[in-house]
Amino acid sequence: MTDNSVAVVSETSRRASLREQLPLLVALVVLWMLLWGSLTPLTIVTGIVVAIAVTRAFYLPPVELSGRFNPFWFAVFLGRFLGELVIASFQVALQAFAATPVPRSAILRIELRTRSDFIMTGVSLAVSLVPGSLVVEVDRTNARLYVHQLNARTPDELEKARAHVLSLEHDLLRAWGSRDEWQAVRS
Amino acid sequence: MIDVVLSVAGGMLALAGLLLLYRVVVGPSLVDRVIASDVLLTTLIIVVGADMAISGHTRTIPLMVVLAVIGILGSVSVARFVQRAPSTSASGGEGEL
Amino acid sequence: MIADLVRASTTFVDSEPVATILDGIAAVLILLAAFLTLAAAVGLIRFPDALARLHAATKPQILGVILVVAAIALSVRSWVVLLLLIPVIVFQLLTAPISAHMVARAGYRAGDYDPDTLAVDELAPDVAAAGRSELPGGGLDDEPGTAQGQRGGS
Structure with a gap:
């Protein structure tokens, strides 16, 4: 595991990784709402909390999307x-x-x-x-x-x-x- | 007509379950057992779903979702285990996780 | 809670003949799913080695589950139920290939296959060439960390 690399992450790349993770976060929130079967403010808020917690706790390298989708x-x-x-x-x-x-x-x-x-x-x-x-x-x-x-x-x-x-x-x-x-x- | 569907589908699924159980018990290898138990779990999903569709209720949807989610756990963990077994010479050079 | 939603939600159709037809289609779908499951079980018994059995195993896992979910949607006829069932299909589509791949890889490395049934094996020479030092590929789970972008996060 590359423990050292974590220490040298600059502020810009951190912000970039947040933007790259946005589709994943949205997908997780949608999945959360599908699992509860309801679209209420409560499920949206808890969904966002859970999505952020999950992506923090089980960190994965961001998937590089191609930027093109037809x-x-x-x-x-x-x-x-x-x-x-x-x-x-x-x-x-x-x-x-x-x-x-x-x-x-x-x-x-x-x-x-x-x-x-x-x-x-x-x-x-x-x-x-x-x-x-x-x-x-x-x-x-x-x-x-x-x-x-x-x-x-x-x-x-x-x-x-x-x-x-x-x-x-x-x-x-x-x-x-x-x-x-x-x-x-x-x- | 529903009765016919119920008995035919139920019969096929029950037979499938028995055959899969045979494969789980007999093996011969660990991988075979894992595959069979994986399919057994999927059979369970299908049985639960077919019951809902035939009797028109939706009480067991959460059960279906949970089964679909945890289905991967068993086979993946056993797959790791098989790979690490000392009998597999090919896994000797693999990097540490 | 889910039951309330189902009751409150609008249904696809209300007319009687259409409902009968939809129920009929649902019944056919269930029978097909059951047939696929039985075929998978028979394949698991009859196919010669673990890798071939894996192929038999994949079809109730994907098509069977899709068919049953479609049958539920047709017989319950509610949009909310359909939305609740989408995660089942999504999870199956995402997890079934991963577990199949991992089991296949483990099976191949453990030698759980019959070389006689293989017409061609283009993996064995590559494994041999790579030697004990390095297997070809890290698979989906082992990350060498070279080709990957830098790791961010806390």
Whole structure:
């Protein structure tokens, strides 16, 4: 743990970190109100208190957002994700009942093009949420994902799985990536 | 019709619970047990939710929320434990937390 | 308190035939969720190794819960209930992949998988190359602290 770095935080960076944490604080307050199921001054005030207390007590490094967000393409990403979720869920479900239930799988190394922790997390979540693929290991410094893919035997299927993860990354960058990274991937 | 739904869904969920319990008991590995108990918890969420939907009450929503929140705790803590087990040579070089 | 809110809140619809249809859809959703759960349990029994079983485990966790929440919303028909149920889905969407990843990582490192069922394993050579000194990647929980911005806060 980097204990020393805490001591040398300047006043400006502290203020910047408060601004960066604002979306998180708002999200926590909204979650608090959803949990109580009511929107009253009491829940707002207690929500703010709890949100600040939680972010102070369990401090995490701020997530660097890209500063660009396109709601339309994010909706497209969500729609595609939900569609894949439904299809893949039933595929795996049918496989469980299939006569030959021994699926040959593979662990693929996939080099992501993004360098952003945020996008990497998003891609990993999407990959893991869709049944049939699963992130086994993450290499943050090289932006690599090691994905366990169910039902991948032939080189064709392996390539398809690889391209699928990359296209998820493409779609997420289109919605939420920084301008530079989206330009680089666009082609 | 509700009775049919109740018995069919209840039967499937009960059977699923039994199979999962079998996997928890038999193993063979710790990871298998963790996965099975995780799914058992999710099954519980679904049972609680299905009960609400079928009988049209909303009393157990807090239970559903709490189960969804704590679901991660068991598997994550056991996952850390498995990783630290001496039998796993691969975890030898990992940095201290 | 929640019950009061539910009673006070406006409902989606009031007409009788629409209500019957919505109840029917809710019933179908519940059956689908139950089917997915059963399939997951069967998959857990029949799939050969821990990593493959994890795939079977993910689907009631995500789609099943979403379906049941949708069924509740359709049968209770209240906006407040829907809002109360959103955290359930949000927590599932956020936590299920994390726990699946951690269990998969632990399972892989503990050797809880059958190498014969793997057509390709591109992780093993990298683990070997990295040697005992450093595993590829710190995962989601181990922070080497190099690529991260400076830590602020008190």
